[in-house]
Amino acid sequence: MGKFFDLDSPFMRVLNRVADLMILNLVVLVFMIIPFTGGAALTGMHYVLLKMVREEETYVVKGFWKSFKQNFKQATILWIIVVAIAGIIGVDVLWIRANAGNIPGIYVYILLGISLILYMVFLYIFPLQSRFENPIKNTLKNACMFSILGLPRTVGMALVSLIPILLLYFFDVRIVPILVMFGFTGPSYLMALMYNGLFKKFEPKVAEADEEVRTEDDDEELQAAIKRMQEARDKK
Template identity: 30%
Template sequence: MGMSEKLYATAEWITRLAIVNLLWLLFTIVGLGIFGFFPATIAMFSVTRKWVSGDVDIPIFKTFWNTYKREFIQANILALIFYLLGIILYVDLMYTRTLTGWTSILFVGALFSLCIFYVIILVYIFPLFAHYKLTSFQYIKRAFLFGIINPFRTLMMIVGSFGISYMVSSIPGLSFFFLGSIISVFLTWMTMSTIKKLEKQEVENQQA
């Protein structure tokens, strides 16, 4: 591949990432924020899953819009679960300020563990939603299991997401075009690698 081809390919990827990120923001707003975030994020991950799988020439808007419409209800059921859990964790966190002594230490420790589990599930839930067709609670269960059986990879995903957020946000205006889409590609790639590894192990176990 010559220099001109490389530059063209790079420009194509920059355009793809910008388009899907703008669609993500637009359809989050269309859903009034709270009702649009989960469907729009799932639609974005559906697009990036196809990219990671090698299907880079998909119609981005059509793929995004079809997923957004199809998954709107289930995505918001899942969103309701996460919003409620997030509120409960926040209220509990505020409650810890009133505690003292060993009670405070034990409660904070338990709450910290729950917050870690919450983040782990949140990291995996979107790429898994784009790959599998399950119930809301099955997605949560599988996301939790993926995080537990792959602790090092899970840590890399969390740290990597924060790292990407920091680097993209440090350049004015870049977040608007690329923050969500780059994180989506990264998390999808990491999750797909785990899925392929588990599927390979399953085949080997069946053949043994």
């Protein structure tokens, strides 16, 4: 029984991980409520989650805050872009519903297809921002590339990200306490497990002295790695 509750036992490691996810979720939730900080909050969250997945030692709040401050400006711009596009799609949906009798069904399917593609691209934006140093244009471009190169895991990430919505649909407000504790970090942790292997393929091969410091060469190496993978697929 003593070994069961030992700090290095699998049981205690799971409990520590659950506690870290809960703490991180509460921190993210606070910043998601504050206007214009959602992008930096998601970036900081993915920074910490990727550390967890890779079993790299990090302090949850300290790691989150470090990435939050480091990426605040660019992540905020990306957040505004994402929210603006989502708003446009939302307006289109409302317009189609209001004019359902006068709009051909094909337009509904086109909008649905575009929305799904954009959603899968959006899933990579803030994880990429947390890991790679890129201009905004390249981050968006790489998010598009990763969503394609990452198939079918991209579909898996999309399904996992919808878990909170499905739980809320089936269990109503009874599930809200669970969502407050794990609504963001739970699904995102599973997503990090999926995109971790893909990210490693494009990260610098040379070991860094400080693994938490991102180099300016990341972008060039990332672009070169993507090009090599595309060429390999074309040959197949």
